[in-house]
Amino acid sequence: MTAMLRIDLASSVPVYEQIADGLRAEFVAATFQPGERLPTVRALAIDLGIHHNTVAQAYRQLAAEGWIELRRHHGAMVKPRSLPATPATSPDLFTRSLRELLAKALAGGVSRGLLARELSNAARRLDEGGL
Amino acid sequence: MTAMLRIDLASSVPVYEQIADGLRAEFVAATFQPGERLPTVRALAIDLGIHHNTVAQAYRQLAAEGWIELRRHHGAMVKPRSLPATPATSPDLFTRSLRELLAKALAGGVSRGLLARELSNAARRLDEGGL
Numbered sequence: 001m002t003a004m005l006r007i008d009l010a011s012s013v014p015v016y017e018q019i020a021d022g023l024r025a026e027f028v029a030a031t032f033q034p035g036e037r038l039p040t041v042r043a044l045a046i047d048l049g050i051h052h053n054t055v056a057q058a059y060r061q062l063a064a065e066g067w068i069e070l071r072r073h074h075g076a077m078v079k080p081r082s083l084p085a086t087p088a089t090s091p092d093l094f095t096r097s098l099r100e101l102l103a104k105a106l107a108g109g110v111s112r113g114l115l116a117r118e119l120s121n122a123a124r125r126l127d128e129g130g131l
Numbered sequence: 132m133t134a135m136l137r138i139d140l141a142s143s144v145p146v147y148e149q150i151a152d153g154l155r156a157e158f159v160a161a162t163f164q165p166g167e168r169l170p171t172v173r174a175l176a177i178d179l180g181i182h183h184n185t186v187a188q189a190y191r192q193l194a195a196e197g198w199i200e201l202r203r204h205h206g207a208m209v210k211p212r213s214l215p216a217t218p219a220t221s222p223d224l225f226t227r228s229l230r231e232l233l234a235k236a237l238a239g240g241v242s243r244g245l246l247a248r249e250l251s252n253a254a255r256r257l258d259e260g261g262l
Contacts, residue, residue: 006227017143022227025234065238089239095249096137096153097232101225102253102262103156107196108220112257118226119254122233123247131233 004031007048015050019058027067027078029131034080038068041075135162138179146181150189158198158209160262165211169199172206 005022007015026032038044041059045052059076062068068076105115125131136153138146157163169175172190176183190207193199199207236246256262 012145012148014143021231021235024238025231028234028237029230089236089241091236091241091245091249094232094236094241094246098229098249098253099160099262100152100156101228101232102257103159104152105220105222105225106159106262107155110220110222110225112260114222115225116254116257118222118229119250119257122229123250123254126233126243126247126250129243131230131237 005048007050016054016057016061019044019048019055020061023058023062024065024067025131027062032078034078036078038076038078136179138181147185147188147192150175150179150186151192154189154193155196155198156262158193163209165209167209169207169209 004026005019007018009015011018013021023038032038038059039047041052041055045055048055059068059070063070063076066081067079069079070076102115106112135157136150138149140146142149144152154169163169169190170178172183172186176186179186190199190201194201194207197212198210200210201207233246237243
């Protein structure tokens, strides 16, 4: 599972949130089956080379959002669920975040053509029910 | 200018970075002319209702990235420049960030159709040289 999660310690986004963001994308993409177990907090912490409290915080956030169920001594289980979940987002917030993400990529030297292609591909995947 | 900047105090993204992200998007979109003055740190801090140190930190980051020039007693001036600037970004990082942003929006109840339309619109604007 660590292949899905890449942690950037230099980012201003807290590490627990990077983990939660990465896993949430997998839940939305239905990479996991309902009832499937996630790695234990300790196992994932060791794999990622970070403190287990950080992983525990990510799991608590995902549990609060309704994606997983935490059971003492039984780890984290992926819950059967249907979208949408908390937290509520506005289309407006999405548009603004997308614009800022594109600005960052352009400023960082990624070409317009490549970004436009990525966006079109992502739009097609969404239309096909994927992510 | 505060109309462009919306600060979310509940976000885990530091406020100074929210300001920098918002302004960077405007620089990339060429909303400002080279040589144009930004509001002073104090004026912007009052408009946004935040501490002036937070605005100063955002301006310092944008100065470090080469977007603005800070001159004592003369405030912040938009620099003439061409893309790309620091910090370097990888297409891969963009793709991952986009996927996580889409997952958050879907989980927050924004429809696939609306997101796909937003992406297509953004792709078209990029192709036309805009943002």
